[in-house]
Each structure stands twice: as C-alpha cells, then as structure tokens.
Amino acid sequence: MEVKKEDARVRKTKQAIVSALNTLLETKNITEISVQEISSVAGINKTTFYNYYTDVNKLVKTIEDQVYADIVVYVDQVQATDPIEIMASMFEYFDENADYVTLLFKSQATISSDNRLQNLFEQEFEAEWMTLMPGVDKMEAEYQIYFAISGFIGIAKKWILAGRPGSVKKVTKLAETIILRGMNTVTVTPDNKKLRDAQHKLAKLEEAKAKQLAEFDRKKAEIMIDLGTE
Secondary structure: OOOOOOOHHHHHHHHHHHHHHHHHOOOOOHHHOOHHHHHHHHOOOHHHHHOOOOOHHHHHHHHHHHHHHHHHHHHHHOOOOOHHHHHHHHHHHHHHOHHHHHHHHHOOOHHHHHHHHHHHHHHHHHHHHHOOOOOOOHHHHHHHHHHHHHHHHHHHHHHHHOOOOOOHHHHHHHHHHHHHHHOOOOOOOHHHHHHHHHHHHHHHHHHHHHHHHHHHHHHHHHHHHHHOOO
16 A cells, blocks of 8 residues: 555554454444444444544544555556456455455445546556457457456455455456456457467567666766767
C-alpha cells in the first residue's frame, strides 16, 4: 500500500483498524458495524479512531480512494505490454495489499467499486488487450475487452475474499485460461498470439534502443561540456 510518510505507530494503528473492520465484515454488514466495535477489536479506544476517521463510512471511503490512487501509480509503473503480464502484476499488487483490497471488495460500495475498477482498467489497458485481436471489428473488440476485464475483476475478487488460495502465479494462469477461453476462439487464434508475441518483442527492442540512444546523448553531452564546446 502506497502511503505517505508517517509515524510507524500511526501506520500500525491504521492497519489494526482496517484488519478489525475486515474481521467484523465476516459476520456483519458494513451498516451494522460501529466505531466502538472496530476500536474494541483493534485494541484501541474510540478517541484514537476519531483521530483518523470521522466515522465508519469515512474509513471505508478513505481506504477506497487510497487503493485507487495506488493502483493508478502502480499501473503507470508497470512496464509490461502483454495483458497477461499486466494481470500478473495486478494480482501481485492485490496480494501485497490484501487487507486494503479485501476491505474494498467487502465494503458496502462493492458495486460502485467494481465499476470503478472496470473503468480504470479499460482506460489503462485497452490498447494492450487490442493486441490480442488484430483485425477484429471495433465494436466486437470493445465487448471482448469488457468481458476480459470483468472476468479478471471477478476472479481477483473471489481469490481475495477466499483468502488468496494458491500462488499469484497459479491464479494468474487460471485467469488467463478462463478469460482467453471465454474470448471467442476465432478472435484469439494461435496466429494472433504469435503476432502479439512478436509485437511484444519488437516493443521491448524499441524500448532498449531508446534507452541506449538516451545514454549515448547523455555521455556525448558530458564530453562536450568537458571540452568546453557547449
């Protein structure tokens, strides 16, 4: 979880609050849970809770906003262009931030949360999913992408709420198999996969080339400065 720099005790207290709410959500709806109950399970007093959140809804909203802000940052840092590799990266993020993501999926705002995730992943990864469907009609491709991302979110949600059985690698492979099987087999053909893999390798080569050129320009500038000609 990407957090601002804060005292270790504050981070520990907030973690305890989130863990307490997750525990209570196993047997109660969010509307039935009080600040007193969360504080009791977390081992803190109500005053400490109110130092950070005005009420239970504010706690949930704060965590939800933080998770989405983190996902945007995380997505921007992902170097992969293959949608399957991107899925693997997102499963890793969910695994590393399980308490917060669990709260996101368990909370009262589950439907809006799912929609928000759907919109986020469509905006960020549409181009990557399109590499699986070269030459496919635009409308069909849009529906296929919607299906694929919905499937990914559904699998991730079930995995998180089930306590993350199996490894990240295993659940990623499972998601890949189910989603690609569900996407029309005419759309995702071996030839398309071969093309996608080739495009991925080409993108990697272009990226490496750009880095080499940037390094060349940097060293050239340093030499010119040393010669006093710049």
